Amino acid sequence: MNNKFINGDDAVAEGVRLARPHVISAYPITPQTITVERLSEFVEDKSLDSIYMHVESEHSALACAIGVSSVGARAFTATSSQGLLYMAENLPYASGARLPIVMMNANRALATPWNIYGDQMDSMFLLNSGWIQVYVEDAQEALDMMIQAYRIAEDKNVMTPMMVNLDGFVLTHTYELVDIPSQELVDSFLPPITMPNNSMSIENPKSLCISAGNDFNMEFKIKQENDMKNSISTIEQIDKEFEKVFGRGYNGMLEEYMTKDADAILITTGSITGTTRIVVDNMRKIGKKVGLIKLRYLRPFPDEYIRKAVENIKSVGIIDKNISFGYEGTIFTNVNSALVHLEKTPNMHNFIGGLGGRDITKQNLEDAFNSLLLSANGEKQDRIMYMNVRCQND
Amino acid sequence: MIKLNSRTIQNEELFYGHKACGGCGESLAIRLAMKILGERTFAALPAGCMSAVSFVYPNMAFTNNAIITPFASTGAVASGMAAGLEALGIKDTHTVGFAGDGGTADIGLQALSGAIDRNDQIIYFCNDNEAYMNTGIQKSGLTPYGTKTTTSPAGKNLPGSVTMKKNMFEIVAAHDIAYAATASVGYLEDFMRKVQKAKDTKGTSYIHILAPCPTGWGYPTEITVSLAKAAVDTGLWYLAEYENGEFTLNRNPKEFVPVEDYLMKQSRFKHLKENDIEVIKAHRDKKWNMMRRKWNTK
Numbered sequence: 001m002n003n004k005f006i007n008g009d010d011a012v013a014e015g016v017r018l019a020r021p022h023v024i025s026a027y028p029i030t031p032q033t034i035t036v037e038r039l040s041e042f043v044e045d046k047s048l049d050s051i052y053m054h055v056e057s058e059h060s061a062l063a064c065a066i067g068v069s070s071v072g073a074r075a076f077t078a079t080s081s082q083g084l085l086y087m088a089e090n091l092p093y094a095s096g097a098r099l100p101i102v103m104m105n106a107n108r109a110l111a112t113p114w115n116i117y118g119d120q121m122d123s124m125f126l127l128n129s130g131w132i133q134v135y136v137e138d139a140q141e142a143l144d145m146m147i148q149a150y151r152i153a154e155d156k157n158v159m160t161p162m163m164v165n166l167d168g169f170v171l172t173h174t175y176e177l178v179d180i181p182s183q184e185l186v187d188s189f190l191p192p193i194t195m196p197n198n199s200m201s202i203e204n205p206k207s208l209c210i211s212a213g214n215d216f217n218m219e220f221k222i223k224q225e226n227d228m229k230n231s232i233s234t235i236e237q238i239d240k241e242f243e244k245v246f247g248r249g250y251n252g253m254l255e256e257y258m259t260k261d262a263d264a265i266l267i268t269t270g271s272i273t274g275t276t277r278i279v280v281d282n283m284r285k286i287g288k289k290v291g292l293i294k295l296r297y298l299r300p301f302p303d304e305y306i307r308k309a310v311e312n313i314k315s316v317g318i319i320d321k322n323i324s325f326g327y328e329g330t331i332f333t334n335v336n337s338a339l340v341h342l343e344k345t346p347n348m349h350n351f352i353g354g355l356g357g358r359d360i361t362k363q364n365l366e367d368a369f370n371s372l373l374l375s376a377n378g379e380k381q382d383r384i385m386y387m388n389v390r391c392q393n394d
Numbered sequence: 395m396i397k398l399n400s401r402t403i404q405n406e407e408l409f410y411g412h413k414a415c416g417g418c419g420e421s422l423a424i425r426l427a428m429k430i431l432g433e434r435t436f437a438a439l440p441a442g443c444m445s446a447v448s449f450v451y452p453n454m455a456f457t458n459n460a461i462i463t464p465f466a467s468t469g470a471v472a473s474g475m476a477a478g479l480e481a482l483g484i485k486d487t488h489t490v491g492f493a494g495d496g497g498t499a500d501i502g503l504q505a506l507s508g509a510i511d512r513n514d515q516i517i518y519f520c521n522d523n524e525a526y527m528n529t530g531i532q533k534s535g536l537t538p539y540g541t542k543t544t545t546s547p548a549g550k551n552l553p554g555s556v557t558m559k560k561n562m563f564e565i566v567a568a569h570d571i572a573y574a575a576t577a578s579v580g581y582l583e584d585f586m587r588k589v590q591k592a593k594d595t596k597g598t599s600y601i602h603i604l605a606p607c608p609t610g611w612g613y614p615t616e617i618t619v620s621l622a623k624a625a626v627d628t629g630l631w632y633l634a635e636y637e638n639g640e641f642t643l644n645r646n647p648k649e650f651v652p653v654e655d656y657l658m659k660q661s662r663f664k665h666l667k668e669n670d671i672e673v674i675k676a677h678r679d680k681k682w683n684m685m686r687r688k689w690n691t692k
Binding site: 022023025050051053054055056057059060061063064065066067068070071072073075090093097200201202205206207208209210211212216 | 450467505507511
C-alpha cells in the first residue's frame with residue numbers, strides 16, 4: 001500500500017500518470033487547475049512519459065485530443081464549467097468519430113451569476129453529447145476511475161469518449177488519504193491502447209469525422225446509441241475485474257445502500273453521497289427506514305437498475321445540483337422517465353440544492369428524508385423542494 | 395531538395411474523385427500540395443469547401459489519412475495528430491492543415507496562433523478564395539474591398555465589402571514562425587517550391603495560397619489559373635516568404651498589369667465605380683511601397 005494525503009485533483013493526476021496517456025492537452029480552469037499543474041510536474045520529473053501540450057483554449061484542448069486519438073494514441077484533457085461549454089462543439093465530434101478520449105471535468109456552476117464553486121449544471125448541459133458520464137464520490141474513486149475510464153472507453157465494443165466528473169472544491173480541493181496503486185498493477189489491468197479499425201494508420205489510411213447525409217446519417221447514430229447502451233455490461237465487467245486486481249470496486253452502474261427494507265431513499269450523484277451515507281446511518285440508529293442509491297453513471301443511464309432498486313420503495317427523492325430551467329432537476333427527469341415502466345411508481349420528489357457551491361448539510365439531508373417518510377405515510381409533500389435556501393417555490 | 399516541376403512530381407493521385415466545382419482553385423492547390431507531401435501525410439480539414447467535397451460517405455477523396463476538424467480547430471487537431479504520431483514513434487510523416495480563408499483568418503485564427511506559438515511540426519495551408527464559398531459566398535476577413543458577396547451586397551450605399559483583406563501573412567510572421575509564404579495557383583512552380591520548403595522545415599510552416607473560385611467570383615471555369623496569375627501581376631496579391639526573421643518579396647514587377655482587366659472579368663466586382671477602383675489601387679500602392687521599402691526583393 002502506498003497511501004498519500006492528496007486532494008481530488010491530485011488523485012486524478014495520479015490516476016492519469018498511471019494510465020500513461022501519450023499526449024496531455026492542458027488548459028487551466030478553476031477548480032481543475034491542480035490536475036494540469038501536477039501533470040506538468042510529472043512530465044518534468046519524468047515519472048510520466050507524455051507529451052504535454054500547452055493549448056490556447058479549452059476548445060483547442062479537446063480538438064487537440066481529437067487529433068491525438070485519431071492517430072491511435074491515448075489522449076487526456078481536463079476542464080470545468082464554462083470551459084466545458086466552450087468545448088461543447090467538439091464533444092459530439094469526438095463521440096461520433098468514436099474516439100476513446102478520457103476527460104476529467106471538475107463540476108462547477110455556470111455563469112451568470114458568475115461563480116467558481118461546485119454544482120453540476122455544466123455536465124448536465126452535455127448529457128446528450130454522446131459521452132459516457134461517470135460521477136465519483138471521493139478522491140480514491142477519482143483516481144481509480146481514471147484507470148477504469150481508459151479500459152472502458154477503449155474497449156472495442158464501446159469506443160466512446162468518457163467524462164469523469166468530480167464535484168468542484170468539495171472533491172477537487174479536499175484532502176483525503178488515497179491509495180496509489182503500483183504501476184505494475186495498473187499495467188496488468190490497463191494494456192497499451194489498441195484501436196482496431198478505427199484509427200488512422202500508414203498501412204491502412206482512413207478518412208475520419210466524415211460527412212453522412214440523410215441516406216446514411218441515422219444508421220451511424222443508431223449504431224452509436226446501441227453501443228452506448230450496450231456499454232453497461234462492459235462497464236460492470238471492467239469494474240468487477242478492477243475489484244479483483246485492486247481489491248476495491250464500485251458496484252458498476254449504481255450502488256445501493258440500505259435500500260432493501262427502506263420506506264424512503266435518496267438518489268445521489270458525486271460527493272454528496274458521502275454525507276448522505278452518514279445521515280442514513282444516523283437515521284437508521286433511531287429506527288428510521290431510509291437508504292440511498294448512489295447513481296454513478298448518467299450516460300449510459302442505468303434505468304433497469306433503478307427500476308429494480310426502487311420498485312418496493314414508497315418514496316424516492318432525487319438530489320439535483322442543477323436545474324433545467326423551466327422544468328425541474330435533470331436527474332429527476334431521467335429517473336422519472338425510467339420509472340414510468342413500473343406497475344406502481346413510488347412517490348417522487350426532487351430536492352434541488354448545492355447550486356453555486358451552497359452547502360447541503362446533514363440537517364438538510366435529514367429534513368429531506370423526513371419529508372420523504374411523511375410522503376411515504378401518505379402526507380402530501382411538494383414535488384420540487386429547494387434545499388437550504390432563503391426562498392421557496394413561489 | 396529535388397527540383398520540382400511537372401516531370402518530377404509524383405503520378406499517384408492523392409486527392410481522388412472529389413466533388414469540387416469545375417475550375418476550382420483550391421482543389422488544384424491541395425492536389426499539388428499532396429503530390430509533393432506524399433502518401434505519409436496526415437491531413438486536417440475544417441468545415442469548408444474542401445471537406446464538403448472530399449468526405450461524403452461512402453466516397454472518400456483522400457487516399458492518405460485525413461480528418462474533418464471542428465471549424466475553429468484546424469491548427470489544434472493537426473497539432474494533436476503530430477503529437478500523437480510523435481508519441482507513437484511513427485516517423486517520416488507530415489501533418490498538414492488545409493483551411494479556407496474563413497477557417498484561417500476568422501474562426502480558426504486562435505488555434506493557428508496556438509500551434510505556431512508551440513512551434514508544432516505542422517504545415518498549415520490557407521486556401522484563400524476570399525469568401526465563405528461553401529456556405530454560399532458570404533464575406534470573410536479575407537474578402538477584399540469592393541467585393542459583392544451575399545452578406546456584403548453592393549448597392550447605392552455600399553460598394554460591397556468595405557474592409558480590406560486581413561493581413562494574414564504578416565499576422566502569422568509576427569509569431570516569428572519557422573517558415574511562411576504566400577503563393578498563387580497562377581504561379582504553380584513557385585507554389586510547389588514553397589510546399590517543398592515547408593516540407594523540409596523544422597517547426598511550424600504556413601502557406602497562404604490565393605485560389606480563385608469560379609462560382610463565388612463569377613468567371614468562366616477555364617480562366618482560374620490565368621486569373622490567379624493576374625491577381626499577382628496587378629499587384630493585388632503578392633508572392634513572398636518569411637524565414638529567419640526576414641521578409642522576401644519573390645516577385646517585384648516594375649509595372650503592374652491594369653487592375654481593371656482583372657476586376658471586370660469577375661461578376662463580384664462588375665459593379666465597381668471609378669472611385670472604388672481608386673481605393674483599391676491606393677491600398678495596393680501603399681502595401682507595395684511598404685514591401686519594397688522594408689522587405690528583401692529578389
